[in-house]
Amino acid sequence: HLQLQESGPGLVKPSETLSLTCTVSGGSIDNSPFSWAWIRQSPGKGLENIGNIFDTGSVHYNPSLETRVAISVDTSANRFSLEVTSLTAADTGFYYCATPGRDDSFGFQYWGQGIFVTVSS
């Protein structure tokens, strides 16, 4: 049974870079035949996919964010990470990591509890 846990700063300044980590337990990222995703939610708004990294190593980003984001995997630490550059107040919100946990579906069965990030000086 997979468990995901986000970690990172709760407050970052405008124009700076946000770095978040999702630590996976209950299973191994290495050689897992499914994808891992970052999803965010601005206050009072809906869910927005940031990007997905697949078992092939390919990464697909939301076109509206792809110039500012990067997702990577650290198999030795069993975690995957998100970087968002050139932050503005519009980047404030909950950031979730998620995975289907299976290779025959894209539905996100497993989610972290989320981490709230405030972008403010």
Place this chain on the structure above:
Amino acid sequence: YVLTQPPSMSVAPGDTARLTCGGERIETKTVNWYQQKPGQAPLLVICDDSDRPSGIPERFSGSNSGNTATLTISGVEGGDEADYYCHVYDGDSDRTVFGGGTKLTV
């Protein structure tokens, strides 16, 4: 690819709620549905159009035809009050897309 959901819906306890998710030829894609209560992470309630993950009550069902996918909640209870989001992975563009969400009031 764009998914369209009505912003809100209100139903009485015991009634059936039918939440819709519109998208061009959505029947060619597999649709997932999430329930999100305040302060909580989303919960997958329907995957792959109509499958219920373990632990999800049988009251939740899904269908997908033409340009509309539907999440049906039978015998709605107060605990079903939440935001519901549809989601697809668009293989044509390699994009993950969420609908804007429907706030269900019971």
